[in-house]
Amino acid sequence: AQSVxxxxxxxxxxxxxxxxxxxxxxxxxxxxLFWYVQHPNKGLQLLLKYTSAATLVxxxxxxxxxxxxxxxxxxxxxPSAHMSDAAEYFCVVSDLRSPEKLTFGTGTRLTIIP
Amino acid sequence: GAGxxxxxxxxxxxxGKDVELRCDPISGHTALYWYRQRLGxxxxxxxYFQGNSAPDKSGLPSDRFSAERTGESxxxxxxQRTQQEDSAVYLCASSLSTGGQVYGYTFGSGTRxxxx
Numbered sequence: 001a002q003s004v005x006x007x008x009x010x011x012x013x014x015x016x017x018x019x020x021x022x023x024x025x026x027x028x029x030x031x032x033l034f035w036y037v038q039h040p041n042k043g044l045q046l047l048l049k050y051t052s053a054a055t056l057v058x059x060x061x062x063x064x065x066x067x068x069x070x071x072x073x074x075x076x077x078x079p080s081a082h083m084s085d086a087a088e089y090f091c092v093v094s095d096l097r098s099p100e101k102l103t104f105g106t107g108t109r110l111t112i113i114p
Numbered sequence: 115g116a117g118x119x120x121x122x123x124x125x126x127x128x129x130g131k132d133v134e135l136r137c138d139p140i141s142g143h144t145a146l147y148w149y150r151q152r153l154g155x156x157x158x159x160x161x162y163f164q165g166n167s168a169p170d171k172s173g174l175p176s177d178r179f180s181a182e183r184t185g186e187s188x189x190x191x192x193x194q195r196t197q198q199e200d201s202a203v204y205l206c207a208s209s210l211s212t213g214g215q216v217y218g219y220t221f222g223s224g225t226r227x228x229x230x
Contacts, residue, residue, distance in 0.1 A: 044221035090156060104156030
């Protein structure tokens with residue numbers, strides 16, 4: 001079975017400082033990994049995805065994530081936080097055996113301090 | 115439409131009543147998914163439709179839950195005899211064919227169901 005662990009339920013950073021949201025996954029088959037963002041009262045939006053191509057994936061709004069198989073990690077980073085980045089972030093995994101079933105992490109709430 | 119549309123956006127119902135939630139996927143998206151998001155938790159997979167194939171119902175939590183889809187368009191999720199533990203945000207998503215892994219999934223804004 002596949003699973004995702006988001007190591008921090010809440011992260012606070014100051015505006016202009018780096019962001020790191022941690023995610024570890026477990027999958028018996030070749031995983032696909034995603035990060036989604038959910039702003040208050042809005043739908044989930046795809047930030048970026050890894051599907052066995054380049055291990056460093058660049059997404060929208062300056063976010064990127066690196067797939068590290070040896071560490072089973074897919075941490076989300078951004079060099080400089082902006083106030084508009086405040087939201088809930090979900091790490092998501094699917095695998096070749098059940099490609100259409102997404103397994104979501106419990107989410108990390110990112111707060112930006114002015 | 116431009117995005118995935120869900121209705122109603124909010125629904126308050128009394129325990130024991132039936133509710134119907136509606137999802138309009140993006141035109142041309144043959145794959146449609148329902149997920150449930152309980153407060154403070156990640157999303158739970160409920161059911162998946164792909165074209166005219168039999169739906170994958172493996173995530174439905176009980177026989178009180180059912181879903182239908184008309185061709186490759188609208189889907190309705192029905193919860194019979196609602197219980198308080200059914201209170202959650204119900205999210206619908208669609209994707210191109212079975213390409214969710216490649217193209218990503220587009221989610222609606224959800225229906226917030228409150229059972230009182």
